[in-house]
Every structure is written in structure tokens, then in C-alpha cells.
Amino acid sequence: MSKPPAIIAIDLPAGLLEDLRRSVTPIVTGSDPAAIAEALPRAEGILCSALFPLPAETLDRAPRLRVISNFGVGYNNVDLEAATARGIAVCNTPGVLxxxxxxxxxxxxxxxxxxxxxxxxxxxxxxxxxxxxxxxxxxxxxxxxxxxxxxxxxxxxxxxxxxxxxxxxxxxxxxxxxxxxxxxxxxxxxxxxxxxxxxxxxxxxxxxxxxxxxxxxxxxxxxxxxxxxxxxxxxxxxxxxxxxxxxxxxxxxxxxxxxxxxxxxxxxxxxxxxxxxxLPHVGSATVETRAAMRDMAVRNLVAVLTGRTPPSCVNPSVLERAASR
The missing domain is CATH 3.40.50.720 (NAD(P)-binding Rossmann-like Domain)
Known part of the structure; x- marks a missing residue:
């Protein structure tokens, strides 16, 4: 059975990336805009920072997208209304930071x-x-x-x-x-x-x-x-x-x-x-906290793509739709 394709737009430690590969197929690793734009039509998941803009027009180019997993608490980088209308789960990483x-x-x-x-x-x-x-x-x-x-x-x-x-x-x-x-x-x-x-x-x-x-x-x-x-x-x-x-x-x-x-x-x-x-936005900038944030973001991504409930979802009403798309 093929694994769902995902864009991994943040750096992950080698061990965490290998764990991720057991559940998803990374079709882009890194933040190159051209590579991400090319991969959007195939992507079912995106793992990105809360600074990565995902307006409605970008979501229009991702018809298969089921989950956006943000690395951070904030999610104002995502057009939440547009994502919800499209059945896309938007996840974040509260609590750990x-x-x-x-x-x-x-x-x-x-x-x-x-x-x-x-x-x-x-x-x-x-x-x-x-x-x-x-x-x-x-x-x-x-x-x-x-x-x-x-x-x-x-x-x-x-x-x-x-x-x-x-x-x-x-x-x-x-x-x-x-x-x-x-x-x-x-x-x-x-x-x-x-x-x-x-x-x-x-x-x-x-x-x-x-x-x-x-x-x-x-x-x-x-x-x-x-x-x-x-x-x-x-x-x-x-x-x-x-x-x-x-x-x-x-x-x-x-x-x-x-x-x-x-x-x-x-x-x-x-x-x-x-x-x-x-200060240059260092609120979560400790080794331990950033590791916990990465781990939670990965778990959010994998959970939605494998039909399970993620640790944190800001629009949970779409989870059933996201799992069945």
C-alpha cells in the first residue's frame, strides 16, 4: 500500500525523518519555493513553520491536501476558513512550548x-x-x-x-x-x-x-x-x-x-x-522545546494522514472529512 505524499518544509533530524518515512512519502524536504509549488498538486500533507504562508489561492493548487501541520502554536499563516471549507485539518503544537x-x-x-x-x-x-x-x-x-x-x-x-x-x-x-x-x-x-x-x-x-x-x-x-x-x-x-x-x-x-x-x-x-x-522571536528557542515541537508536528501530520486523531487540531470538525478524502 502506497504511503501518502507530504511536503516537509522544515528541517528534521535524520532519525525523526526516518521515523516519518515509515508512514508518509516525503516528496519535498526543504523550503525551496519552486519545489514546493511543483509538489503542491500531489501533496496530501504539509509540515511547515507558522511563518509559511498558506492563503486560499495556494490551497486551490493543492486539491489532494488533507492536513497542514504547523511547527508552532500560531496558525495565522493559514487561511483557516478556506482550509476548513476544503476539509483540510490545520494542526499546531500548543502546550509543549x-x-x-x-x-x-x-x-x-x-x-x-x-x-x-x-x-x-x-x-x-x-x-x-x-x-x-x-x-x-x-x-x-x-x-x-x-x-x-x-x-x-x-x-x-x-x-x-x-x-x-x-x-x-x-x-x-x-x-x-x-x-x-x-x-x-x-x-x-x-x-x-x-x-x-x-x-x-x-x-x-x-x-x-x-x-x-x-x-x-x-x-x-x-x-x-x-x-x-x-x-x-x-x-x-x-x-x-x-x-x-x-x-x-x-x-x-x-x-x-x-x-x-x-x-x-x-x-x-x-x-x-x-x-x-x-528579541528575535526566541520564545520557544530552547533545544528541548524545539525538539518537542518537531515531534508533535510530526505526530499531528502522521495521525491525520493515517486516519487517527492528532494531538492538536484547531478545526477538529473537519477530521472525519480529512481522513476520508
Whole structure:
């Protein structure tokens, strides 16, 4: 019996690729656009990064496609409505990267509080050696209020870490109900969260309802001493409004692991601001987490192509259709 053909558009370790070959036939391995375009009409599955665009017009060129397995939590690279209409399962890799993203978020909170980046730059530039005045003092996280927007797996993992440092946690989510084990975290309306918080951190999926969730109006509600952290998706924040708020002193600063677009243009204003920390989308960038993400993405792909339920599917209503196509 022939194995279903699939496009493997991310790098896989040799052992994992060999395991994959037991269930599917890779017809492309790699991200060459021409090879992928040529293989699309034959492909029944695609394993790709969440940065690989799959709009409706691309799906039109893949009449046999049954599953898109994203390497990452995000799936805004896929036209989900078009995929669902065509009976294509869209899978992602939540859960396995929650700890890594939460760790990075907490690291950014501590870096902001203790002015680690400013102090490191001061030493590197020779300021300490020349006995110049150091950067201003930092502040203790204990007793400060952390506002978490999006209280799913990652948001809850951030809350646990913040509580260990003595922070008060408020959160806003679509379902603003107490969470077992986190009863000390208080659900509040978005406007109240912005007004209360010393640090606001974003952990939402990107969809039409969260596009530019944080804009000029929301930034104006924040304390002038507050910081904004974004480790979710760049498009959740109106970047022009954020740059203006930082220039005008509306908020104290921002720590961003994501931007819109990525990578940013060399003249992106945020890159030149001293009150901004920018990282190159490294939320899941640990050896262990990336390995777990690859493994889950492969299991999602193989499960759909062999008629089984995948570990994670964002449009599960199509699974029966995807299995029988």
C-alpha cells in the first residue's frame, strides 16, 4: 500500500525523518519555493513553520491536501476558513512550548525590573571603568501588579512564575472565571487591567478580534511607569501607536519578542529606542522545546494522514472529512 505524499518544509533530524518515512512519502524536504509549488498538486500533507504562508489561492493548487501541520502554536499563516471549507485539518503544537515562553516572559520582567540590559550596556561601553554614574536603580517585582492578557496555558504559566516573585496578578480573558490553583489571580475587564498594572504582558492568539488589541487608546490607559511585554504575535499591538507612546512617555518601556513584520526593517523606530528591548522571536528557542515541537508536528501530520486523531487540531470538525478524502 502506497504511503501518502507530504511536503516537509522544515528541517528534521535524520532519525525523526526516518521515523516519518515509515508512514508518509516525503516528496519535498526543504523550503525551496519552486519545489514546493511543483509538489503542491500531489501533496496530501504539509509540515511547515507558522511563518509559511498558506492563503486560499495556494490551497486551490493543492486539491489532494488533507492536513497542514504547523511547527508552532500560531496558525495565522493559514487561511483557516478556506482550509476548513476544503476539509483540510490545520494542526499546531500548543502546550509543549508554554514553559519556555513563560520563562522568557519572566526573564524579561526581571530584566526590566533590575535594568539588566541598561547596566550591561553601561559596563560594555566603559562607563563603570570610567567611574561614570550608573543607570538608575531598578525596582522589586514583589508587590507590583502584573496584568496578563490571555489566560490560557502560557498566561497561567506566567502567573505561577510571577507569584513566586511576590507579584500580584490580574488577568483578562474571553472567559474571566477563576482558575483552579490560581484563585489568587483576579479576573478584571481589560480597561481595569491596563489601569492597574505595573507590567502588562500579552499571551493571546492572533485572530481578527486580537489584531491591534493594544493601540493608542489602550496604551493611554496604562501607567506612565508601566511596561508592555509581547511574546505572542506582533500584530496584536499597533506598532506605530506603541512607538508614539514610548516617544511621548505615555508608558515607560516595552519588551518585545515579536514584531510586525518579522524581521523588522532596519529603520524600524522601535529598534533605536533606549526604553525598548527587542528579541528575535526566541520564545520557544530552547533545544528541548524545539525538539518537542518537531515531534508533535510530526505526530499531528502522521495521525491525520493515517486516519487517527492528532494531538492538536484547531478545526477538529473537519477530521472525519480529512481522513476520508
Amino acid at each position: 508554554s514553559g519556555a515562553v513563560a520563562d522568557l516572559t519572566m526573564a524579561l520582567i526581571l530584566a526590566i525590573a533590575r535594568r539588566l540590559f541598561a547596566n550591561a550596556a553601561y559596563v560594555r561601553a566603559g562607563g563603570w571603568s570610567r567611574r561614570e554614574p550608573p543607570p538608575p536603580l531598578g525596582w522589586d517585582p514583589a508587590g507590583k501588579t502584573l496584568g496578563i492578557i490571555g489566560f490560557g496555558r502560557i498566561g497561567q504559566a506566567v502567573a505561577l512564575r510571577a507569584q513566586a516573585f511576590g507579584m500580584e496578578v490580574v488577568y483578562h480573558d474571553l472567559v474571566n472565571e477563576p482558575v483552579e490553583g490560581l484563585e489568587d489571580c483576579r479576573p478584571v475587564p481589560l480597561e481595569e487591567l491596563l489601569e492597574l498594572s505595573d507590567v502588562v504582558t500579552l499571551h493571546v492568539n492572533l485572530d481578527p478580534s486580537t489584531h491591534h488589541l493594544i493601540g493608542a487608546r489602550e496604551l493611554a490607559l496604562m501607567k506612565p511607569t508601566a511596561w508592555l511585554i509581547n511574546t505572542s504575535r506582533g500584530q496584536v499591538v499597533d506598532q506605530q501607536a506603541l512607538a508614539a507612546a514610548l516617544r511621548d512617555g505615555t508608558i515607560a518601556g516595552a519588551a518585545l519578542d515579536v514584531l510586525d513584520p518579522e524581521p523588522p526593517a532596519p529603520d524600524e523606530p522601535l529598534l533605536a529606542m533606549e526604553n525598548v528591548i527587542v
